[in-house]
Amino acid sequence: MNMQADTADQKLRARARRVIPGGMFGHMRAAGLPAGYPQFFERGEGCHIWDVDGRRYVDFMCSWGPNILGHKHPLVTEAVQRQMAAGDCLNGPTERMVELAERLVRLVPHADWALFSKNGTDATTTCVTLARAATGRRKILAARGAYHGAVPWCTPHPLGVTAEDRAHLIEYVYNDIGSLEAAVEAAGDDLAGVIASAFRHDYGFDQELPDPAFARRARQLCDEKQATLILDDVRAGFRLTLHGSWDLVGVQPDLSAWSKAIANGHALAAVTGKDHLRDAASGLFVTGSFWCGAVPMAAAVATLDELERIDGPRLMWEMGQLFRDGIAAQAAEAGVGVRQSGPPQMPTILFDDDADFSKGSRFCVEALQRGVYLHPRHNMFFSTAHTVADIDFALEATRAAFAALADG
Numbered sequence: 001m002n003m004q005a006d007t008a009d010q011k012l013r014a015r016a017r018r019v020i021p022g023g024m025f026g027h028m029r030a031a032g033l034p035a036g037y038p039q040f041f042e043r044g045e046g047c048h049i050w051d052v053d054g055r056r057y058v059d060f061m062c063s064w065g066p067n068i069l070g071h072k073h074p075l076v077t078e079a080v081q082r083q084m085a086a087g088d089c090l091n092g093p094t095e096r097m098v099e100l101a102e103r104l105v106r107l108v109p110h111a112d113w114a115l116f117s118k119n120g121t122d123a124t125t126t127c128v129t130l131a132r133a134a135t136g137r138r139k140i141l142a143a144r145g146a147y148h149g150a151v152p153w154c155t156p157h158p159l160g161v162t163a164e165d166r167a168h169l170i171e172y173v174y175n176d177i178g179s180l181e182a183a184v185e186a187a188g189d190d191l192a193g194v195i196a197s198a199f200r201h202d203y204g205f206d207q208e209l210p211d212p213a214f215a216r217r218a219r220q221l222c223d224e225k226q227a228t229l230i231l232d233d234v235r236a237g238f239r240l241t242l243h244g245s246w247d248l249v250g251v252q253p254d255l256s257a258w259s260k261a262i263a264n265g266h267a268l269a270a271v272t273g274k275d276h277l278r279d280a281a282s283g284l285f286v287t288g289s290f291w292c293g294a295v296p297m298a299a300a301v302a303t304l305d306e307l308e309r310i311d312g313p314r315l316m317w318e319m320g321q322l323f324r325d326g327i328a329a330q331a332a333e334a335g336v337g338v339r340q341s342g343p344p345q346m347p348t349i350l351f352d353d354d355a356d357f358s359k360g361s362r363f364c365v366e367a368l369q370r371g372v373y374l375h376p377r378h379n380m381f382f383s384t385a386h387t388v389a390d391i392d393f394a395l396e397a398t399r400a401a402f403a404a405l406a407d408g
Ligand code: PMP
Pocket: 118, 119, 120, 121, 122, 124, 147, 148, 149, 150, 197, 232, 233, 234, 235, 259, 260
């Protein structure tokens, strides 16, 4: 046997480099992860994923959010197959779209209506466009460092972006009331809206939950200026609560953007909004060839029903907290300084004295080699498929990873 033979992952990377720019693009590039992480996967089931070389991992990324009930959830698969047999891409939507909008209007306090698209970026962009259409104004306030998508008005990567694309964006600092007030002041009588993430989940930083006083002030300022408060719930939506993440701090936005977990891995995004924006929303021309696809909507109805039935956010909180407690105990035992931030369902684990993320990377690679897929910089995601046994398995791996770190 040739021990030097390329792995299936290496072979696929070589093929990909010939026909795909850079071999891979976007946030799922393995090049953005430490060496040793696979680029290509074969399958997923529950909270497990298998790479193309047949290695199994407990998955703490859930496809960067979408797989909230776990991969290949039987109820979602059944709904998908039933809808697939009837039709997916038709000349218009099916009854599934109305059912799904009804679910969202029932679950989400601020939601009087919903419209649908495919990706989180579609939803945030629609929210911003709608805020401008409804107010007839231009300025959008967005938190510095926050991610709202990958098109010119919001991408964190400047290549191909013109100054004009960002001309009417004003930055504030998340959770900083003074900076928000200054940004509102700077917008003057041209303020269309304020966009805020569910909590501060910037890449490579400790996460920060929303300060209720900050959220209330954002609401108050938008009310005073008759501007639109937009919640970007794309990443956090349905993991913390089924009622919109700022419901937890007692603040209702005018508009919310949703995607990721809404259809357990099927391509779907939604915008929900208050009644006073209904007319403006009806006038907006937002559309796409695949935006009415019935299969993702059937998946979403099944996903939301199941999350509600099992109280998914609570289950994910419990498993997340179990993992967090275990990591804290192991770090203390190993004498390694770690910071765990964000809601337990979406944890970020960063290491002290680790500006270049080398400790975090080493830790994650050690865990990966023991069958646990973590991320060294980005927040992670729990699903309702994670069980106590999976957390125990993961904590065995992280115990060994801490030991390896402590050994230098
Ligand atoms: N907003 C937030 C908060 C996100 O996390 C993301 C995706 N990471 C987006 C918007 C964009 O979503 P998508 O990648 O589906 O376009």
